[in-house]
Amino acid sequence: xxxxxxxxxxxxxxxxxxxxxxxxxxxxxxxxxxxxxxxxxxxxxxxxxxxxxxxxxxxxxxxxxxxxxxxxxxxxxxxxxxxxxxxxxxxxxxxxxxxxxxxxxxxxxxxxxxxxxxxxxxxxxxxxxxxxxxxxxxxxxxxxxxxxxxxxxxxxxxxxxxxxxxxxxxxxxxxxxxxxxxxxxxxxxxxxxxxxxxxxxxxxxxxxxxxxxxxxxxxxxxxxxxxxxxxxxxxxxxxxxxxxxxxxxxxxxxxxxxxxxxxxxxxxxxxxxxxxxxxxxxxxxxxxxxxxxxxxxxxxxxxxxxxxxxxxxxxxxxxxxxxxxxxxxxxxxxxxxxxxxxxxxxxxxxxxxxxxxxxxxxxxxxxxxxxxxxxxxxxxxxxxxxxxxxxxxxx
Numbered sequence: 001x002x003x004x005x006x007x008x009x010x011x012x013x014x015x016x017x018x019x020x021x022x023x024x025x026x027x028x029x030x031x032x033x034x035x036x037x038x039x040x041x042x043x044x045x046x047x048x049x050x051x052x053x054x055x056x057x058x059x060x061x062x063x064x065x066x067x068x069x070x071x072x073x074x075x076x077x078x079x080x081x082x083x084x085x086x087x088x089x090x091x092x093x094x095x096x097x098x099x100x101x102x103x104x105x106x107x108x109x110x111x112x113x114x115x116x117x118x119x120x121x122x123x124x125x126x127x128x129x130x131x132x133x134x135x136x137x138x139x140x141x142x143x144x145x146x147x148x149x150x151x152x153x154x155x156x157x158x159x160x161x162x163x164x165x166x167x168x169x170x171x172x173x174x175x176x177x178x179x180x181x182x183x184x185x186x187x188x189x190x191x192x193x194x195x196x197x198x199x200x201x202x203x204x205x206x207x208x209x210x211x212x213x214x215x216x217x218x219x220x221x222x223x224x225x226x227x228x229x230x231x232x233x234x235x236x237x238x239x240x241x242x243x244x245x246x247x248x249x250x251x252x253x254x255x256x257x258x259x260x261x262x263x264x265x266x267x268x269x270x271x272x273x274x275x276x277x278x279x280x281x282x283x284x285x286x287x288x289x290x291x292x293x294x295x296x297x298x299x300x301x302x303x304x305x306x307x308x309x310x311x312x313x314x315x316x317x318x319x320x321x322x323x324x325x326x327x328x329x330x331x332x333x334x335x336x337x338x339x340x341x342x343x344x345x346x347x348x349x350x351x352x353x354x355x356x357x358x359x360x361x362x363x364x365x366x367x368x369x370x371x372x373x374x375x376x377x378x379x380x381x382x383x384x385x386x387x388x389x390x391x392x393x394x395x
């Protein structure tokens with residue numbers, strides 16, 4: 001057999017690619033893992049503040065979106081958070097739950113990268129790195145790859161090139177272009193889990209709130225999240241906004257309850273009968289003071305006035321404004337700040353068990369390059385592990 005012939009070639013040594021390589025290699029397949037960067041798993045390394053939010057114990061189908069949301073069901077069921085946690089424990093990596101099922105390494109995210117490399121070593125995976133894939137074409141029943149290290153032949157090809165977020169770590173649209181070359185439909189990619197921006201002039205009253213954080217309930221259409229919001233100079237960020245951004249489309253408005261669980265209007269009217277304090281001091285007992293000041297000014301109220309001097313109607317209006325703040329984002333902070341990509345290879349083109357292209361036997365797509373997008377909080381890594389496992393068992 002030609003020395004440059006392999007059972008499986010995988011393009012992309014990120015989370016999904018390394019997972020797939022390890023599984024296929026440990027099944028006895030001759031695997032070549034090709035990575036264009038000098039480093040592997042950069043998205044793993046930078047995630048979770050350097051501690052990698054590697055999965056979520058609550059991960060199931062409802063935490064994923066795409067044009068065909070049911071597609072991911074079998075893949076997610078085939079490799080669960082419990083399975084990945086067992087792998088982490090096998091490698092004696094300490095971890096903890098931070099919030100809502102989110103699991104993080106106790107120390108460095110490098111431990112997850114090292115774990116995946118060790119699993120690849122166990123599977124005798126061959127590495128080609130850094131290497132550029134200049135061309136891919138059909139050759140017989142397999143694929144011929146022209147790379148910067150020479151020509152390669154593989155019976156099966158797995159595309160694990162990720163999405164477009166964070167271009168500074170080497171993100172490209174290579175996988176999407178490759179899919180289109182083979183005739184697969186691609187759902188137009190958009191930044192997701194990304195801060196939202198606003199037109200400068202309407203945002204001017206709120207720009208001074210940059211740095212203020214607040215637990216809120218944010219809604220876009222039928223979807224809502226109860227998470228923290230963060231004001232920025234250009235718009236809104238924080239987990240609440242990152243979550244809702246995956247459901248936001250240009251032209252959509254957002255409704256934000258800045259005090260969920262509180263009826264501010266009732267609280268203010270009750271305080272009116274019991275307090276000699278100013279409106280600002282009363283409101284600042286529930287909201288950050290700078291936020292309270294801004295809303296009082298927006299409604300043309302004098303915050304220094306005693307609350308007892310204000311009509312109930314104005315207090316009710318203030319409460320309603322805080323509970324139903326409606327805003328119209330004009331855009332996002334783009335790929336530079338996005339955590340994941342929404343869109344990608346249309347899942348209608350892929351088999352839900354093997355992630356193989358229906359019209360191109362032997363060609364598989366895994367991870368972020370597919371039109372499956374998880375919520376914030378470890379869900380996208382779980383998709384990487386699950387899709388990598390599914391393809392690794394199939395190739």
